[in-house]
Amino acid sequence: MVSMELVYLAIPLASLLGAIIAGFFGKQIGRSGAHCVTIIGVAVSFVLSLLVLKNVAVDGAPIYNYSVYTWMISDGIRFEIGFLIDGLTALMIAVVSGVSLMVHIYTIGYMHDDDGYQRFFSYISLFTFSMLMLVMSNNFLQLFFGWEAVGLVSYLLIGFWFKKETAIYANMKAFLVNRVGDFGFLLGIAVLLMFTGSLDYYEVFDRADSMVTATMQVIPGMDWSVITLACILLFIGAMGKSAQVPLHVWLPDSMEGPTPISALIHAATMVTAGIFMVARMSPLFELSETALSFVIVIGATTAFFMGLIGIVQNDIKRVVAYSTLSQLGYMTVALGASAYSAAIFHLMTHAFFKALLFLAAGSVIIAMHHEQDIRKMGGLKKYMPITYWVSLVGSLALIGFPGSSGYFSKDAILIATKNADVWGAGYAYLAVLLGVFVTAFYSFRMFFLVFHGEERMDEHTREHLHETAPVVTVPLILLAIPSAIIGWLTIETVLFTDFFDQAIIIFREHGAMAAVAEAFHGPASFVVHGLAPGPTWLAAAGVISAWYIYLRKPQLASAIRQRMEWIYQLLDNKYYFDRFNEIVFAGTARAVGQVLWRLGDALVIDGLIVNGSVRLVGWFAGVARHVQTGYLNHYAFAMISGLILLLGWAVLG
């Protein structure tokens, strides 16, 4: 067991080491040195993660829950760094380090000409470290550390091109919106700490029953159930990190960062931290029906309405970003339906195919010389065959083509939602069902506009069009493989065995997952089942509509747009969320800030307290300095004076 302990330690630390070397010694080791050390670090993490996954999944290793380092003990509360290794963790670390490794390799090609090459590698390795710490944690303190650390790196990377005005705006927005979520998250942890007196997951879970009957008054006169309050607060944290309505506004803007980041952080891993966290907290969420309803309604709203926006986007990355929002909504719906394992399963498949789609989009962007508008593309199929085929695989997985990885996970969510019985489940089922059509429609709209149809780019760009380098295409192919087949291979293990046995707790009365298990008779029959009328047909309808509108009759698109101008405006303005936030929250905050700044800060604090005390101290220092004359007799005099004073005190006092 000792050796496994070292393995667990090495998984995050290998990435951290790479980050440190590339970050602090980037100048000395040069470009190739930087990508070598970080890739080696992440590769070590990945291989060890696979080892851990094998241990847990195949050999059935017992749950490992142990604290490595005690930072301090204060008032009986232990602040520790520790690892909890079970099925959930094992799956997450394998996904995180695997996708991260692909992104690392891809970055060599994508960032080839960038001045901040070493800095970039250092950041993404640091991100991998933080994310691994987050998912491996066995206590809330470390969870929060990882949570904030991934947020920090996300902030740094969105603003990676810090001379670009929009990037700065976007990273500040991400930072501020996440503050709202993190505030809720921190309060949630505080509630748990207050009622259970511990930060350790298992201890909190053990004592959670006591919170079911307890109530507290946040607003005087209103009794709130403690468990519901705690879960909703935690979920608010998840809403910020996993970009759920209305805290989703930062994610589309985060596309200002380099594309590998969009793939790694804003699609595959960090944004799913919220999903992971809720699944990890399943013993708590199961105790509160209200919280589950809250979760499912928010998730359904995100899944459907964010998908709609994807239809009107013209920036290739933003289409994928809205698709990410919508898919995160699907996962959240699954959480609300108590189908935690389905959520995690979708998280995994989504991580592969969405990273693939982003990286493929990045490949297109490289070939197009950083042109991102899909209206200026078209017919790229013949120039970029590899990118074309992997994009097709990714898109089919995204829309849930029978047999692809996305099909299994999405269908599991659909069946689970249909059979969920919390309040709001009906609405959720409708939303995710319609969402299937929407997803297929926007995915293939983009696919057709980019790879088929007439070539709308300018002459200069067309001349230079060619397939991207192997460092770009190889990771694409490596990601395309799991995107295609991993659903088939793993659905049985992940969803219907005891893989998540103790990691995820589901109460018997929440029967959604049981219903999925009933409908499941092996992956092959699951696929056959999909061919019957149902979601798959909806997806097919979406693809066909997209084909008809954008390839067959391109003039139809603008005709529809003119007919439904107001809907178009509503979607194009993203339901006016940004406008609303800008005017109400930012406006009010600025106004209050103005007043506080003028009155409180400039006058009282700066003027009176800070500058006043500085002037006082400065004046005293200036005066006292003159006492130090440099004359020996003055020094001796000071000593004798001190002696006499002390003598007086000792003898008389």
Added chain:
Amino acid sequence: MTAEFVQPDLMPALPEMVMLAMTCLVLVVDLFLPQEKRGFTLLLSVLTLALAIGAVALVAPASAVSSFGGSFVLDQLAVVLKIAVCAITIMVFVYSRDYLADHDIYKGEYYVLGLFATLGMMVMISAHSFLLVYLGLELLSLSLYAMIAFNRNSLRSSESAMKYFVLGAMASGLLLYGISIFYGITGTLDLTQLSASVKGQMAEHPVALGFALTFIVVGLCFKLGAVPFHMWMPDIYQGAPTSVALFIGTAPKIAGFAMAIRLLVDGLGDLQVDWSQMLTALAIASMALGNVIAIAQTNFKRMLAYSTISHVGFILLGILSTSANGYASAMFYTITYAITASVAFGVLLVLNRKGFEAEEISDLSGLNDGNPWYAALLAIAMFSMAGVPPTVGFYAKLSVLQAVIQVDMVWLAIVAVLFSVIGLFYYLRIIKVMYFDKPMAEQTTTIKEALDVKILLSANSLSLILLGVFPSILMAYCILAFS
């Protein structure tokens, strides 16, 4: 009285004997070395110190042993402090080499005097009678006087050596006067017997005891550099060659701490109510004056001197809380402060080169542009002095404050924290200057890279973080010394 001569047990004093023998060897060998082989003297000196550390480890006893009729004691406290002193002196010697060479004072005397001073410190640490304390103190002081004046061509060095000598002589006189009164009252110089005897005399001679105690405290505080007996420090730090200032600012503080523990706690523990009060006043004055005046300094060495004064205030806090916890945290504070200060001076030494004496704060401006690594090392030291986590300075301050609060002196802890906040200003200013100011034209030349210095300095600075994260590595020994 017919006393039979008893052969004392020499083993506990083995480290001191090794030091003495080796130092004499260094002295003789150095005489016959040509200037270009001076590196051998350094090597031999470092070897001496390493041997001394080895000897300390070899003779380290499980429980305290005394020898020479009780006037020499070797206990856990002595073992840890001696190792600390020798280790820090090794760093001092290594850091100094290039500075000495650049300023044409690369001579064997520096090392010989340094070794004698170290021997003096070791004697002070183990001394358990007034006589031996005084002997060690004078050996240390005389060596230091000579080291300061070592650069004979520098007027400023000679001036500060003169000042230190006169003031030091005065302080020694005051200390001796105190000792003589105690001898008059109790008839003994041995600290163990003194302790027993003072108890009986307390009712009879309260005034005389208080009178004598004051002189002892003054002598002690001069050595430590507490206000108002601190006046020598800024001038000496600035006037002495930086390599000597580095030495004065680090190891002797540890010896001074040992002297305080031996005299006040071991010898005069029964008068603790009195000396604790005196130290309270001195501690507050030191923290206040040290932190405030440091703000007005433009010279980095002077700033460090005032910063030392404020840290001495903190060390006194630990001692005046008169609890085992307090002594242990003061000990921790002293050792880690010495480690931190050696980084600050070490970086300053590295910046020096022929014809350029780096000592103004403005000399550090833009250091990060040309030498980011040294800037980072110095930044860690500054954060540690300011007490910012996760550096060791934070933990040191925390444990001292805890000790103070444990004895119900919350107000004193608050005062200490307030002055630390003021102190933050000038430490952060150094960081601002290094990272945000434009480098001066003459500063752009790169530092010569002596590999051994770089490695040692890096380890030295990074240990501040290591000890900050795992303070128990050192704290365990400190607690053991007072249990």
